[in-house]
Amino acid sequence: xxxxxxxxxxxxxxxxxxxxxxxxxxxxxxxxxxxxxxxxxxxxxxxxxxxxxxxxxxxxxxxxxxxxxxxxxxxxxxxxxxxxxxxxxxxxxxxxxxxxxxxxxxxxxxxxxxxxxxxxxxxxxxxxxxxxxxxxxxxxxxxxxxxxxxxxxxxx
Amino acid sequence: xxxxxxxxxxxxxxxxxxxxxxxxxxxxxxxxxxxxxxxxxxxxxxxxxxxxxxxxxxxxxxxxxxxxxxxxxxxxxxxxxxxxxxxxxxxxxxxxxxxxxxxxxxxxxxxxxxxxxxxxxxxxxxxxxxxxxxxxxxxxxxxxxxxxxxxxxxxxxxxxxxxxxxxxxxxxxxxxxxxxxxxxxxxxxxxxxxxxxxxxxxxxxxxxxxxxxxxxxxxxxxxxxxxxxxxxxxxxxxxxxxxxxxxxxxxxxxxxxxxxxxxxxxxxxxxxxxxxxxxxxxxxxxxxxxxxxxxxxxxxxxxxxxxxxxxxxxxxxxxxxxxxxxxxxxxxxxxxxxxxxxxxxxxxxx
Numbered sequence: 001x002x003x004x005x006x007x008x009x010x011x012x013x014x015x016x017x018x019x020x021x022x023x024x025x026x027x028x029x030x031x032x033x034x035x036x037x038x039x040x041x042x043x044x045x046x047x048x049x050x051x052x053x054x055x056x057x058x059x060x061x062x063x064x065x066x067x068x069x070x071x072x073x074x075x076x077x078x079x080x081x082x083x084x085x086x087x088x089x090x091x092x093x094x095x096x097x098x099x100x101x102x103x104x105x106x107x108x109x110x111x112x113x114x115x116x117x118x119x120x121x122x123x124x125x126x127x128x129x130x131x132x133x134x135x136x137x138x139x140x141x142x143x144x145x146x147x148x149x150x151x152x153x154x155x156x
Numbered sequence: 157x158x159x160x161x162x163x164x165x166x167x168x169x170x171x172x173x174x175x176x177x178x179x180x181x182x183x184x185x186x187x188x189x190x191x192x193x194x195x196x197x198x199x200x201x202x203x204x205x206x207x208x209x210x211x212x213x214x215x216x217x218x219x220x221x222x223x224x225x226x227x228x229x230x231x232x233x234x235x236x237x238x239x240x241x242x243x244x245x246x247x248x249x250x251x252x253x254x255x256x257x258x259x260x261x262x263x264x265x266x267x268x269x270x271x272x273x274x275x276x277x278x279x280x281x282x283x284x285x286x287x288x289x290x291x292x293x294x295x296x297x298x299x300x301x302x303x304x305x306x307x308x309x310x311x312x313x314x315x316x317x318x319x320x321x322x323x324x325x326x327x328x329x330x331x332x333x334x335x336x337x338x339x340x341x342x343x344x345x346x347x348x349x350x351x352x353x354x355x356x357x358x359x360x361x362x363x364x365x366x367x368x369x370x371x372x373x374x375x376x377x378x379x380x381x382x383x384x385x386x387x388x389x390x391x392x393x394x395x396x397x398x399x400x401x402x403x404x405x406x407x408x409x410x411x412x413x414x415x416x417x418x419x420x421x422x423x424x425x426x427x428x429x430x431x432x433x434x435x436x437x438x439x440x441x442x443x444x445x446x447x448x449x450x451x452x453x454x455x456x457x458x459x460x461x462x463x464x465x466x467x468x469x470x471x472x473x474x475x476x477x478x479x480x481x482x483x484x485x486x487x488x489x490x491x492x493x494x495x496x497x498x499x500x501x502x503x504x505x506x
Contacts, residue, residue: 021233022480023448025192027201051417056439056450070443072450078419085414085428085460090383092414092428092458093472100450104201109192111448117480121380 022117026110026143028150032069032103035146038153039073039101039110042145046138048075051096069103080131088128094118097135110146112139182249185242189235193297198254202231202297202447204311208254209336214326216258219247221321229370229484230315231296231446261325266351268359276353277360280343289314289364294444294485308338314365327358371479371487380476382498386459386467386505390427393459393467396504397431404500406433406455414458427461438493445485452477457501469501 028035040050051074076096085092099112115135122128190203198206211219223243226234235243251257277285286292291310312318313327331354334342343349349357386393394411401408414428434454442449458470474490474497 022482023451025448027192027195029196049418052412054454056454070450074417076418078415078423081415081418082425085425086463089460089462089468090379090381090470092460092470093381093456095414096418098451100448102447102450104195107195107201109201109447111451113451113480118380 022114024112024114024139024143026146027104028108028110028146029106030108030150030153031106032071032101032108034153035108035110035150036071036073036101038146038149039099039142042142042149043073043075045145046142048077048097048138050075056100068105069101071101073099073101075099084128084131088122088125091118091128110143115139179249179252182245182247182252185238185246186249186253189238190246193232198250200297200308204297205308205337206250206254207337208256210338211250211254211256212259213329213333213335214259215261215323216247216251218321218323218326219250220244222317223247225317225320226482227312227315227317229482229487230312230317231481231483232317233482234317259329261323261329264324264328264355266328266355268352268355268357270356270359270363272353273356273358273360273363276349276357280348281357284310284339285313286310288368289361290368294441295446296483310339313361314368316365316368316370319362319365324358324362327361328354331357371484374475374479378473378476380473382471382473382494382501384469384501384505386469388467388505389465390459390461390467393469393504394429394431397457397459397469397500400500400503401431401433401457403503404496406435408433409454414460428458430456430458432456442486442489445489446481446483448481449486455497457497457504469505471497471501 028038030038036053043050054072054074056072057068057070074096075098081095084095094113097112099110102109102111115132118132119129122132190198190206193201193203194206195201195203200206204210220240220243222232223235223238223246226232228234238246281289282292284292290312293309296309296311330340331349332342332344334340334345341348344351344354386396388396398408409432411429411431413424413426414430415424432454433456439449439453442453452472452474456471460468460470462468474494475487478487478490
């Protein structure tokens with residue numbers, strides 16, 4: 001019963017959180033090189049394709065800067081990308097989506113822009129508003145999948 | 157006979173489970189809203205540490221107001237979606253996890269003189285807290301993966317969220333006794349300031365805070381991207397953009413088609429290409445200010461050939477994007493970068 005109530009509270013709080021915060025973030029208590037693999041699986045399991053992974057730390061290190069693990073994963077859905085670039089070519093800068101994976105010692109922080117930040121720019125466009133809503137929901141689901149993966153990883 | 161006993165046990169169990177439930181709720185809310193920046197156990201990350209040493213120098217009202225008001229322009233958002241019960245649950249959890257209690261401060265009887273405080277501030281505080289109290293060095297929180305000037309970045313003590321949260325006695329206490337683990341010295345404890353000197357500095361900090369400006373809101377019609385129509389065909393426009401970027405000393409990464417990796421390679425529209433570029437020196441500087449900039453960078457100008465043959469150049473409007481981070485340092489930096497980005501696009505389409 002307590003678990004059920006906590007789960008219900010968790011879901012309520014999740015939806016509330018993301019509507020007002022411009023940035024959606026998740027900290028995982030596992031190393032970044034492991035976290036990124038779980039993230040890729042979670043994205044693919046939710047129907048997204050990974051367009052590419054950018055190794056930002058590698059670029060900086062090759063220029064002599066000191067930095068820890070820092071990657072950006074570009075992901076999206078082909079049909080959506082085509083639909084949006086045709087209807088709203090002014091939006092293509094935000095396609096594909098991008099999520100950063102940053103190491104903080106033994107932990108990992110994931111950050112992504114909350115799709116609802118775009119709502120105010122397309123207030124009358126039901127197609128875009130629906131996309132923003134879907135993406136937001138998917139990100140919450142992916143974060144939830146990652147929490148489950150983290151728990152399973154700790155039990156290994 | 158047994159009925160009162162059963163009722164008593166049931167009542168006790170109810171209170172015990174209610175308390176456990178409240179603790180669990182606070183922990184859950186803390187995990188959901190605070191851990192990403194303040195780390196598990198409050199060790200600090202993008203956000204400042206919330207260790208017992210920090211918690212034992214402040215009262216609960218300071219913590220409640222901090223969560224409610226945030227730090228405008230200084231990364232920590234105002235958690236306006238949380239009601240007072242939620243906020244109290246988080247604070248209760250923070251107290252329980254850090255094994256600390258809310259501090260009861262004595263009312264301050266000192267009246268500070270901001271004019272005298274200005275001189276003392278410049279003598280004792282400016283190295284870490286900067287001329288305007290906004291905090292020396294770049295960025296917030298704790299240094300983890302990149303070199304920065306301080307292990308714990310000095311907070312902005314003139315931030316409106318901070319000043320509305322911290323009472324005068326809290327400021328006085330911090331100046332007198334310092335903050336263990338952060339590098340903040342106890343100026344009265346080591347004999348550098350007397351009671352009146354501390355009060356004068358507090359008065360000066362309050363005066364500076366009243367002059368502090370946060371970034372003004374953007375005009376309503378500001379769009380999330382900069383979009384320019386090119387007078388040239390697709391291939392010429394791509395070539396022009398590359399030339400302009402090289403002229404502006406950017407490193408250019410291999411081009412990527414917009415749909416690349418999302419669709420079968422034979423289906424990808426090759427008349428939609430992103431030219432990606434970066435200046436690593438600038439990027440490194442930006443990461444010191446804001447570790448999350450990777451959600452937008454590296455910069456990309458996308459060139460699209462539309463069905464009617466017209467060609468568009470599209471790039472993120474950094475003036476808009478910078479607002480998503482609640483980071484005024486980034487707002488200032490990207491306002492300048494946005495001008496540069498617009499110039500490159502205009503030059504490529506002249």
